[in-house]
Amino acid sequence: MKWKKYTLSTTTAAVDLVSAAFSELGIEGIEIEDHVPLSEQDTKGMFIDILPELPPDDGRARVSFYLEPESDTEEMLVRVRESLEELRLFTDIGPGEISESETEDRDWINNWKTFFHPFTVDDILIKPSWEQIPAGAEGKTPIQIDPGTAFGTGAHETTQLCIRQLAKYLKIMRAAGVRDGIEVLDVGTGSGILGIAALKLGAAHVFATDLDDNAVEAVGENLRSNALTEAQFRTVCGNLIDDAEVQAAAGDERYDIAVANILAPVIIALQGEIARHLKHGGIFITSGIIDTKEDEVREAFGRNPEFELLEVNRQGEWVNITVRRR
Numbered sequence: 001m002k003w004k005k006y007t008l009s010t011t012t013a014a015v016d017l018v019s020a021a022f023s024e025l026g027i028e029g030i031e032i033e034d035h036v037p038l039s040e041q042d043t044k045g046m047f048i049d050i051l052p053e054l055p056p057d058d059g060r061a062r063v064s065f066y067l068e069p070e071s072d073t074e075e076m077l078v079r080v081r082e083s084l085e086e087l088r089l090f091t092d093i094g095p096g097e098i099s100e101s102e103t104e105d106r107d108w109i110n111n112w113k114t115f116f117h118p119f120t121v122d123d124i125l126i127k128p129s130w131e132q133i134p135a136g137a138e139g140k141t142p143i144q145i146d147p148g149t150a151f152g153t154g155a156h157e158t159t160q161l162c163i164r165q166l167a168k169y170l171k172i173m174r175a176a177g178v179r180d181g182i183e184v185l186d187v188g189t190g191s192g193i194l195g196i197a198a199l200k201l202g203a204a205h206v207f208a209t210d211l212d213d214n215a216v217e218a219v220g221e222n223l224r225s226n227a228l229t230e231a232q233f234r235t236v237c238g239n240l241i242d243d244a245e246v247q248a249a250a251g252d253e254r255y256d257i258a259v260a261n262i263l264a265p266v267i268i269a270l271q272g273e274i275a276r277h278l279k280h281g282g283i284f285i286t287s288g289i290i291d292t293k294e295d296e297v298r299e300a301f302g303r304n305p306e307f308e309l310l311e312v313n314r315q316g317e318w319v320n321i322t323v324r325r326r
């Protein structure tokens with residue numbers, strides 16, 4: 001469906017008030033364009049490692065909102081303009097002009113499905129639930145993933161780097177006859193793809209965390225789709241780095257393998273905490289590291305006497321670093 005897009009020219013100082021006013025009118029999903037750099041708080045939980053270089057903030061901003069073409073757009077625009085005139089009484093909203101255009105189809109949540117087809121990562125076949133196992137892939141370990149709004153179709157280089165490392169170390173552990181079942185900690189689980197891969201490749205249990213509460217629902221659906229249970233895979237919404245409840249729920253010295261495919265700064269902040277949750281000899285598989293940040297992550301591991309470096313692997317511009325707790 002094509003939507004009507006309306007763009008208001010305003011000021012950066014008025015953006016918060018304008019957004020709140022639009023929200024009160026029932027407008028959802030606004031888009032803000034300005035030259036104000038993102039703060040550390042803004043980027044927390046986002047998959048952004050390198051921030052774009054922006055021209056200096058000139059105080060100008062554009063706020064866009066979308067209306068369905070079948071809705072009474074004229075009436076809504078009257079209410080928007082009234083609301084802007086009220087705001088103008090106590091803040092500088094700038095020109096306040098509204099331009100109109102028509103958007104592309106905005107069914108983002110479903111559109112990605114058109115581009116998601118089965119593919120393999122070595123002996124693993126990753127496919128959406130609505131696709132059949134393709135000819136020639138019958139002997140592969142199938143993983144069904146419908147990520148919905150959570151990250152993790154398996155197509156990203158960082159996810160593939162982690163899957164390969166999980167397969168490798170699970171195989172080594174199983175061959176070594178690790179007793180009592182292999183326990184995996186999956187930090188930043190997204191769709192659950194890495195934890196599900198671990199279970200399919202022989203792990204006994206997964207404990208997973210994510211900051212995004214969409215992940216909990218996405219993991220639940222993907223577990224059902226793979227005939228796995230929540231007794232095998234527990235997902236908690238929260239931050240292992242600084243949330244004592246999440247840290248306690250994860251438990252100390254419990255895991256044979258931890259995996260985190262997030263971002264270099266998060267891996268650096270996380271590594272000290274991961275050590276205490278891993279068993280001695282446990283493996284920590286990381287990715288989400290862009291090649292320009294590889295040295296920083298290696299140095300952080302190098303400063304932590306708990307870890308020894310095992311491997312560095314690369315795919316495209318992305319890096320995996322795997323370490324072992326001594």
Ligand SMILES: C[S@@+](CC[C@H](N)C(=O)[O-])C[C@H]1O[C@@H](n2cnc3c(N)ncnc32)[C@H](O)[C@@H]1O
Pocket residue numbers: 044045046047150151152153154156158159162187188189190191192193194209210211212215238239240241261262266288
């Ligand atoms: C790149 S996605 C990885 C998803 C999936 N594990 C994969 O490999 O495809 C990173 C995920 O980490 C989550 N995240 C970011 N910072 C986090 C943190 N401090 N603790 C837990 N999850 C975090 C994000 O919400 C996102 O779902």
